[in-house]
Amino acid sequence: MEKIIERYKGKGFKLTPQRMAILKCLDGNTSHPTAEDIFREIKKQFPTVSFATVYNTIQTLRDRGELLEITIDPRRKHFDPNPAPHHHVICSSCGCLGDVFTDYTEALRPPAEITERFRITGNHIDFYGICADCQKKEMRNNTHKEEVKRCQRR
Amino acid sequence: MEKIIERYKGKGFKLTPQRMAILKCLDGNTSHPTAEDIFREIKKQFPTVSFATVYNTIQTLRDRGELLEITIDPRRKHFDPNPAPHHHVICSSCGCLGDVFTDYTEALRPPAEITERFRITGNHIDFYGICADCQKKEMRNNTHKEEVKRCQRR
DNA sequence: TCCAATATAGGAATGATTGTTGTATGGTTG
DNA sequence: CAACCATACAACAATCATTCCTATATTGGA
Numbered sequence: 001m002e003k004i005i006e007r008y009k010g011k012g013f014k015l016t017p018q019r020m021a022i023l024k025c026l027d028g029n030t031s032h033p034t035a036e037d038i039f040r041e042i043k044k045q046f047p048t049v050s051f052a053t054v055y056n057t058i059q060t061l062r063d064r065g066e067l068l069e070i071t072i073d074p075r076r077k078h079f080d081p082n083p084a085p086h087h088h089v090i091c092s093s094c095g096c097l098g099d100v101f102t103d104y105t106e107a108l109r110p111p112a113e114i115t116e117r118f119r120i121t122g123n124h125i126d127f128y129g130i131c132a133d134c135q136k137k138e139m140r141n142n143t144h145k146e147e148v149k150r151c152q153r154r
Numbered sequence: 155m156e157k158i159i160e161r162y163k164g165k166g167f168k169l170t171p172q173r174m175a176i177l178k179c180l181d182g183n184t185s186h187p188t189a190e191d192i193f194r195e196i197k198k199q200f201p202t203v204s205f206a207t208v209y210n211t212i213q214t215l216r217d218r219g220e221l222l223e224i225t226i227d228p229r230r231k232h233f234d235p236n237p238a239p240h241h242h243v244i245c246s247s248c249g250c251l252g253d254v255f256t257d258y259t260e261a262l263r264p265p266a267e268i269t270e271r272f273r274i275t276g277n278h279i280d281f282y283g284i285c286a287d288c289q290k291k292e293m294r295n296n297t298h299k300e301e302v303k304r305c306q307r308r
Numbered sequence: 309t310c311c312a313a314t315a316t317a318g319g320a321a322t323g324a325t326t327g328t329t330g331t332a333t334g335g336t337t338g
Numbered sequence: 339c340a341a342c343c344a345t346a347c348a349a350c351a352a353t354c355a356t357t358c359c360t361a362t363a364t365t366g367g368a
Contacts, residue, residue: 014365050317074225089272107261118243118283125279129272204348
């Protein structure tokens with residue numbers, strides 16, 4: 001809490017109450033929330049808060065390199081307050097996300113025909129899978145399996 | 155051309171002229187077009203074609219496993235008619251895509267704490283970089299570098 | 309305390325994607 | 339070859355995430 005204040009003091013970042021709430025909501029958060037998740041959370045404290053405020057703050061944090069935008073869910077963006085490079089798993093059924101902290105950099109050397117055409121600056125691995133909860137659900141009503149798959153895939 | 159016909163004959167897939175055009179446009183296409191790219195291309199032959207037709211065909215092909223949906227560009231989806239598992243590079247500046255056919259499966263073993271929580275079904279690597287064209291542009295007007303970066307990132 | 313810079317709420321705008329509906333067409337069957 | 343049924347079509351409305359705009363309010367530095 002005081003950490004947050006001292007972390008963002010000065011440096012042209014105005015600490016408004018709304019931003020404090022957003023920062024507190026994100027601090028140590030490993031749930032990979034969407035903008036809407038954050039919005040809903042903040043709204044509990046500030047019922048009149050605007051979506052634009054959430055997006056503005058997200059954008060500022062991202063530009064400062066303190067928040068990662070995760071492009072793995074085709075439906076919407078997720079955000080990760082852990083700026084350390086790492087990877088993610090997504091459940092193909094419910095869309096929930098998990099962190100993968102294994103360091104694969106050594107293994108991920110792109111081939112020459114790529115490095116000739118691109119100056120590579122980074123990488124990110126998407127793992128796809130089915131989470132424990134969805135495996136259970138699958139088991140229970142596997143008559144509806146196809147429907148669920150189709151429904152959630154979008 | 156005839157290959158396309160025999161490939162899709164029967165099996166509940168109606169070969170309409172519009173679909174033929176879409177299939178021909180995608181056949182061997184490594185440019186990773188967006189739905190709009192395909193739409194614009196097809197429109198040359200069928201000026202009255204509807205966007206829905208493009209999306210419907212894309213969706214059908216994807217459900218048949220003959221088209222990959224690429225979630226790497228936060229702005230929009232790209233499509234890849236090569237269903238063989240492979241990876242992609244994206245230029246952080248202009249958003250253009252390249253294929254990476256190196257097989258990294260051996261190296262990409264997720265750690266136990268992940269395999270306990272997810273039944274892993276696949277993976278995909280996003281490489282980030284700057285393409286040759288954008289490197290040149292960067293050099294030319296590097297006074298505008300910051301603007302370009304910000305503009306294109308969204 | 310005052311001021312300039314910047315954040316805020318609110319709502320409108322955008323852009324990609326999906327849904328709906330009535331009509332047209334492809335492909336199978338007789 | 340004719341008829342029929344399933345399904346694709348065009349046209350457009352609707353949805354959803356995200357961004358933009360504007361007038362007002364707030365923050366943090368002088």
